[in-house]
Amino acid sequence: MPRILGIDPGSTITGYAVIEGDASLSARVIDCIRLPRTDFPTRLGLIFSGLSDVIIAHQPDEMAIEDVFVSRNAASALKLGQARGAAICAAAARGLAVSEYTATQVKQAIVGRGHADKVQIQHMIGMLLGVRGPLQADAADAAAVAVCHAHHARTAGRMRVAPTDTGRRA
Template identity: 40%
Template structure:
């Protein structure tokens, strides 16, 4: 199974594609779609859409795992990120790729085994599980790989299978 993990944003969209077979992870591709702050927002959304279409073409994922949004302070930023996330989800739907959503707590639990783990712990375990020499930069990229690992660990479970059938 090829899984494309996505950490949504509008300035930086982190992505990481992994193959998960026989309880082994293989990194296929990772990086970030970046948009420039001075670019009009609708154009930034179009750039994200174009970048996602390219990822689906190159990586050919069976599933996309995306982080659910959680904001408790800046609602203006939350709305912009939600709009970008909508473009990302729409891109997957247009590419006929199944979509799974995970909370930050679920990602931490799946990668580290503890839902309240520190970000540095998640990043280091992601690096180790994927046999990478260093934690990918920017952080959004490492987060996307962790989201892909979360889906790999969750999709094979009975609960994960039931969740996927409901989509």
């Protein structure tokens, strides 16, 4: 399985995690990029450069990112979309394939139901990845996206090699 970079984008804190997507699931790094209170274009540049540095340091094969959710605050949703764009550009500039997952898909993959809270996600990620101690919420969310992608990739891999009704491989 590949090494996966998971991203929880944000305009003030962007969480990231790099995991080994093999059967045992292990974390290489779970952390955040904390952005200073500065103009928004500068923060977008810092997301891009910070994630570029993570990609260079940890050499992931793929990236998974949380999809935009519908927000009542249009300005916040727009900023989140722009932060996602900076993260996706960092991955694309390094040739990484990018997969997107909704918050519900991530929660379902980690906790088993789509309406889990942040504490449940943090607890399960700690258990799944063998992380001791508290996890910062954005970093745990990024790790959850990476684990979700690992689960989906395994399932898709099994489906691709499953025999069809005619006995041929799909």
